[in-house]
Amino acid sequence: MMATIHQSSTKQDILQYLHKHIQATALELATALEISPQAIRRHLKDLEAEQLIVYSSVQVGMGRPQHVYKLSSKGSDRLRGEYADSYGEFAVSLLDALAETVGHDQVSTILKKQWQRKAQEYRERLGNGSLSDRVATLVELRKAEGYMAECHPTDTSNSRDRFIITEHNCAISNVAESFPSVCVHELEMFAAVLPDCTVERTHWIINGEHRCGYLVQARKNRLNE
Structure with missing residues (x-):
């Protein structure tokens, strides 16, 4: 039960961060929320499956493209509250x-x-x-x-x-x-x-x-x- 509560809280923190900062990479989220990149990616995958966030691939230098995450319209509505x-x-x-x-x-x-x-x-x-x-x-x-x-x-x-x-x-x-x-x-x-x-x-x-x-x-x- 405690793990479920923590996961829900972390997902909410991710949504709030994206709302405030418009967009962010997984590493930026992990740094800001002080949790591991692996944990962030699991939460991002869940949020994407719920259609609360979307991402686009951005080329940074000569490295691999990075995923940049944003709130979807459904995510924005969820953050404001269903009612x-x-x-x-x-x-x-x-x-x-x-x-x-x-x-x-x-x-x-x-x-x-x-x-x-x-x-x-x-x-x-x-x-x-x-x-x-x-x-x-x-x-x-x-x-x-x-x-x-x-x-x-x-x-x-x-x-x-x-x-x-x-x-x-x-x-x-x-x-x-x-x-x-x-x-x-x-x-x-x-x-x-x-x-x-x-x-x-x-x-x-x-x-x-x-x-x-x-x-x-x-x-x-x-x-x-």
């Missing part, structure tokens, strides 16, 4: 009905109110600790909600006061595609959750990028305290 699309379609349908009934401006107001509630919930969970602790807690909350979030300090002398939050999956992508204003309110939500910081969008899935990114930086007056 995510259905819930998203229901949410979009509901918002469309509201827009027809009360107008798009009112729908935008409703979405903004929802993000304000979310900001209040996050702030209560984050507490009043250091910026690094609050950002770490926020990332864990987002991760639990399906955003595949992670955070890294920036490469500066004040890295403890500057962070990049990256979200490799959008849990509300269906809604965001039909109602882009939800992303504006989401950015406002992050700023409300971290009122002593500026929050800027650096990447945006809706613009065709593979992730959403936010630069979180402590305000100058706080840095000088």
Whole structure:
């Protein structure tokens, strides 16, 4: 039983890595996940049989061609969750009905109110600790909600006061595609959750990028305290 659980976890790690990095060789996966190339190849073979990944052969130098693996559309759907699309379609349908009934401006107001509630919930969970602790807690909350979030300090002398939050999956992508204003309110939500910081969008899935990114930086007056 424990072997089955470990195998399932490793396969999930492979899918998540390919989602974040777009593509990878077996050796790159083995190195990143710290398991043997032989074990990686067994998992890749299983995932290929399940049609969750695909590969192409790429010639590198004078050696043998290497297999480069990517997620298939089925793999992407599996990673998002079997029911995510259905819930998203229901949410979009509901918002469309509201827009027809009360107008798009009112729908935008409703979405903004929802993000304000979310900001209040996050702030209560984050507490009043250091910026690094609050950002770490926020990332864990987002991760639990399906955003595949992670955070890294920036490469500066004040890295403890500057962070990049990256979200490799959008849990509300269906809604965001039909109602882009939800992303504006989401950015406002992050700023409300971290009122002593500026929050800027650096990447945006809706613009065709593979992730959403936010630069979180402590305000100058706080840095000088």
